[in-house]
Amino acid sequence: MKKPDFKNLDIKKLARDFIHGKPHEERRLGDLYIPGTGLYKHREWRGIKDTMYYFNNIWLYNYGNIVMDLFRYSNGNPKVLLQFLKGTWRYRWMGQTYLTVLHWFDRGLEGLRGEALKASAWHYRALVSASLSQIVGMFMRDANIGGDPELRAKTMAHDETVWGGIFYPYKDQMENIPLQMIPYFVTCHCNNHTVLNYIDSIQSLGLPGDPCPMCQAESGLYVEDDMPDFYPAYITTNEACDGSVATSIITDWLAQKPLFAMPQPMQFDDDTVLENCAKEMEGAWRFTEEKLGVEFHWDELVKNLEAQNELMRFEWEKWDVDANTPYYPVNGVAQALYRIFQSQYGERWIWHQVDAKVRKIMEKCVEERIETFPKTRHRVIAWSCAPLYYSNWCTWAYNCWGLNVVINMDSLMFDMEIRTDSYENTLMDMAKYHEMAPMRRNAVGGLHHIFMLWENMERFNCDMVAMYDQLQCKGMQGVVGLFEDEFRARGINAFWVPHALPDKRTVPRSEIRQIINDYMFTVMGEEPLDPTLLDFDDSDSW
Amino acid sequence: MRDLKHLIYFEDLLQEANNELVRKGKDDGNLCLGYTCYFMPEVLLDLPGCFAVRLRAPKCTSPDMATYYMSGRTCHYGRSLLERALEGGYNFIDAQLATETCTVTCRFQEHLGYMDDVINNATFKTEFTDVPFKKNENSIDHYEKQLKLHVLDFLEREFGVDVSDEAIMKSIEINNEVNDIITEIGNFRKLDNPTITGYEFHVITLVSMVCPKYLIIDKLRETLEELKTREPDDKPNYKIKVLLAGSENDDPDFIKLIEGCGALVVADRFCYGSLEARGHINVEPGDSPLRAVAKHYLLTSQCARFMEQREMRNRKKVIADYAKEYKADGIIVASNKFCEYWSYERMIDSIVLPRDYGFPVCSIEKEYINTASGQLRTRFQAFVESVELKKLQEGV
């Protein structure tokens, strides 16, 4: 770290920096890291107001609310504390991962100030709360740790890529909990150390190393016997790809539970496929009713769909501000994670609470014309599926280079409202909705979907593309050349972000940064805003 | 054993996709319709005035241009097909009847539709059909509708093909004749001392998939007659008999390699194999010919993409049953590198088949065209030795 020059101390400037925080170019955020660990020597001083906001309204508030959520999601049952402890001791993905949750905030919110800090942090708060609802749900029911059999009998498990809205008609009678969202998906963002165990364990059983590592990790959870036993039956799907289908082969074997497969058509532009999809959904409903002894409640379905539509409408408002103004207060990683979690998991009270907070902040930004990311040099659209172990790369890219990732592909999935005026319309819309799942909306059903990049670039006023290159995604690898051709033909500035979804060993974070650095220096001819962020060692960071 | 009369001719037909009989079929004024997957029923592409060609890329060992487009991390088969297309090797096809049934062949077919100049044929079009993942009534209905919309209506609209029930029935009859011949030829593999090798049989099966049926059927018939009187070698030149299961394989040399190591391939449960693919299509009373086709292709398939619990679990039993029926001593499960479906299916096969059904399993990963055969040979030799040893220990 640069030593302070005591002889030429500028007291006024020091005071200004203390009160308001340093200007972007002087922050030297890279100096804050302890090499290798991703830990901070000390957390960033953002000026009095923002530092105290971070301490009070993010750090203390979220630690406190984690405890509150345990009780909230167990209806105040004190047994939740014991179950939580047992689960933490029993499951690696819990005991080794989720305790580090506040560092997840740190990484995503680095360098943010003012309204951007507030709005983005609210999104994280929602992610944590929704995660806890699932953690509590699993642990209170889990037979492996003495969970409640009565609760278990009223719980349907499903692949994380099955849209939670499928279970709306039974929301008042049962709980649906995705199988892998907490044990796998969120762990990778929060602490990517644990997922490597699951990838290794499925390979130790004879799986080659090249299939999608997400699917590998999902099956590895079962191989490691690290999946809570909280459900009498489960529903699987082909979302999003061949790997998801193939994973079912292993999970079915090791779960040893009745299974209903609810595959979605691949060619979803063709309206004739909707009927097939709808019938499979009805099959899933019959399966749920039979296995859990619940009844289809139309009113419950409508109520939840209407609430979800409200979330969708606000998301459109957000996109409008995001696309057409510099006042959008949500950063790239918060935007992506919130949207993917919210739309996939389905209706929950926390989304509405957070949306109300974010609406206030966003309206303030628009009314007062607050430029939330004032150092934006390029408006970037991130396309294809993101590196889970480095979802906060866009926070780094803004701090280091002024690359503002304003939107990403997965945010644009499920881009529709669902009609609730009749059973037939609702069913058809739900079918259509479910076909627009993450990693699928734009990746299957014809090349024109993946090339919707161009219209979305225009829609969100972007001048640059961050093209994710998931090295083990066969669907995306199968179109890399066409993208190269199109980038050249259209004169688009695009850089590739190679990664292996949850597995940081394949492409380390430092390599991703290096690729972007090289692009910015050599192709764009630009200089970094914060040179300390160009190269630092976070190899063993969470 | 005496050489089969037409074997060299058949082998020649497999040297290139646009083979002598394909050219003849085109010269006769027929439409040539390409496809890659069993789920695109060849019987519907063999309607009067058309013939089906299941695409292959023989001798494609280095798909460099396709690797630019599809990276080096996708299935070699899909890339080889694109390479051959980029080389101009598929200019003879008039349309590609495509399915999104596995990702990489789907991407290959999308390239055909997207890149204007890749198929140098003015009439060329690509049409996709959605194929379900289950075998229930809903899936059959859906599949039937899709075939009507994206195969029959497409062919009628774009090329004026006769897609009437009568035309489909006629195609079913011709296909059934071929299917029955191949099945009968394949049955010689069930003999204690089979009178046909796995290599020969694979060559015969393949030519039936890549040539106009009306031009190849006579030679297939003749081969069947020849086999009825073919005497096996006094002393078998193999040490064990195996079933070959797995993903896409249209390379007879791969089977030759296995047989060169002492394992006679007596059953073929893989894409481009005969089991299931050459089954007789039955038109049940009350079913339209199209409905019968939809049912046949959906219900007979043992593809690893079927997701129903019963189907997933039953697939292993089907392989074991075939192995028993064909008197195999062991099973080789081979998947193409980067094949998602078969990476998982192979893994569980290699656990369940020995444990629950008692069959030794050799599990290998291969390329589309296997140039580096040394490693594979070592694996197969070791497998043959271990099975032989097991047989000796069991006193067989």
Next chain:
Amino acid sequence: MRKRRKERKARRRRRVLGRLIGIPALIYGGLFAVFYYDLDGKLLYYFVEPFMKNHFDRMERRDPHSVPYGQIDDEYM
């Protein structure tokens, strides 16, 4: 006498008030130090995670090979 009692009372009040303000302030200040110097992260990184990792690495787990593979439920296929 009364004056002294008054002073004692006032002192006690100040002490109670001091404690009421001081203890939470100390806790708050302590927590801020934990926050600012990332002591929560350091504790988790250097002590808790290695301990838990060690625990999970040594945990006995079911052998997947022992899981049967028969048909389970024939109704919903």
